[in-house]
Amino acid sequence: xxxxxxxxxxxxxxxxxxxxxxxxxxxxxxxxxxxxxxxxxxxxxxxxxxxxxxxxxxxxxxxxxxxxxxxxxxxxxxxxxxxxxxxxxxxxxxxxxxxxxxxxxxxxxxxxxxxxxxxxxxxxxxxxxxxxxxxxxxxxxxxxxxxxxxxxxxxxxxxxxxxxxxxxxxxxxxxxxxxxxxxxxxxxxxxxxxxxxxxxxxxxxxxxx
Ligand code: ADP
Ligand code: NI
Numbered sequence: 001x002x003x004x005x006x007x008x009x010x011x012x013x014x015x016x017x018x019x020x021x022x023x024x025x026x027x028x029x030x031x032x033x034x035x036x037x038x039x040x041x042x043x044x045x046x047x048x049x050x051x052x053x054x055x056x057x058x059x060x061x062x063x064x065x066x067x068x069x070x071x072x073x074x075x076x077x078x079x080x081x082x083x084x085x086x087x088x089x090x091x092x093x094x095x096x097x098x099x100x101x102x103x104x105x106x107x108x109x110x111x112x113x114x115x116x117x118x119x120x121x122x123x124x125x126x127x128x129x130x131x132x133x134x135x136x137x138x139x140x141x142x143x144x145x146x147x148x149x150x151x152x153x154x155x156x157x158x159x160x161x162x163x164x165x166x167x168x169x170x171x172x173x174x175x176x177x178x179x180x181x182x183x184x185x186x187x188x189x190x191x192x193x194x195x196x197x198x199x200x201x202x203x204x205x206x207x208x209x
Contacts, residue, residue, distance in 0.1 A: 001085060001086045003050055006054070006085055006086060006087055007050075007053060007054070007057070009085050010054055010057045010058065010081075010085070011057060013058075013061075013081050014027070014030055014057050014058060014061055015027050017061045017074070017077075018030065018060065018061060021060070021063070022139060022140060022143040023136075023139045023143075024135070024136035024137075024139045024140050024143075025060055025063065029060070029127060029136070030056070030057060030059075030060065032123075032127050032132070033056050033059065033120070033123045033124050033127055034053060034056040034057055034123075036122075036123035036126055036127065036185075037052050037053075037056045037119050037120050037122075037123035038052065038053065038056075039181075040119050040122055040123060040179055040181045040182055041119050043181040044115075044119065044179050044180070044181050046115035046118065046119060046179070047115040047116045047118075047119050048116070051090060051093065051094070051116050052116050052119060052120065054082075054087065054090065054094055055093075055094050055097045055098060055101075055116050055117075055120055056120055056123065058078055058094060058098055059097075059098045059101050059120060059124060061074060061078060061098075062074035062075050062078060062098065063102075075095060075099075078094075078095065078098075079091050079095065082094065093114070093116070096114070096117075097114060097116050097117045097120060100117055100121075101117065101120050101121050101124055102124075118178035118179060119178070119179060119182070121178055122177050122178050122179050122181075122182030122186075123182070125173045125176065125177070125182075125186070126173075126182060126185055126186060126189060128169070128170060128173060129170060129173055129174070129186060129189035129190060129192075129193060130188070130189030130192050130193070131192060133170055133189065133193065134192075134193070134196055137162050137165055137166070137170065138162050140162070140165075141161070141162030141165070146160070146161055146162055147161045147162070148161060148162050148163065149161050149162070149163040149200070149204065150163075150164070151204070151208075163197070163200065166193060166197060170193055171190070171193060171194075173186060173190070174186045174187065174189075174190040
């Protein structure tokens, strides 16, 4: 099987695996992250683009938020899939990268210098910023039935409101970029997040005084 066929097969595998994820983690998120990762790599020339593409396609298929304790089973399915598709030589590196790409599990195995991981992390984080980042945050908040904003900070559920997620995570991403190309895109998207919050509070305070 040639590399093009392996990439096509990986796309099909990912589409099936992610069919029930929320709208912020759907196939289009994977497409955006894959294309952004390849774009960053075309500027930085750091990583093997075939390995980067495979890792980008697979990066959310074992997300524990949707696996309800079955993430390890999903990792095994990814390994089985790669091995039967002629990609056995890349299993270890791809699994290591996708275990570490998430914001919450960063740098667990100390491989943050892997250029595939550095670029993929930037691409994934960029998709949580800017206008698409705002859309994904509110979509995820709705999926978890969280309030959009809780001015008194009284919301009892864990995680709080979606606006609080901006402070917990989204506004921190700009300073976590690994590559100069990623950082440049993050600057613009960060400014948009700040504008968005400013307008949000303006409208909120106009209505509720
Ligand atoms: P990562 O896998 O990089 O840790 P997540 O899967 O946690 O990222 O987040 C994916 C998307 O869901 C992002 O756009 C993120 O902002 C959004 N998201 C995650 N947790 C929350 C939350 N508590 N409230 C709103 N959005 C969230
Ligand atoms: Ni992702």
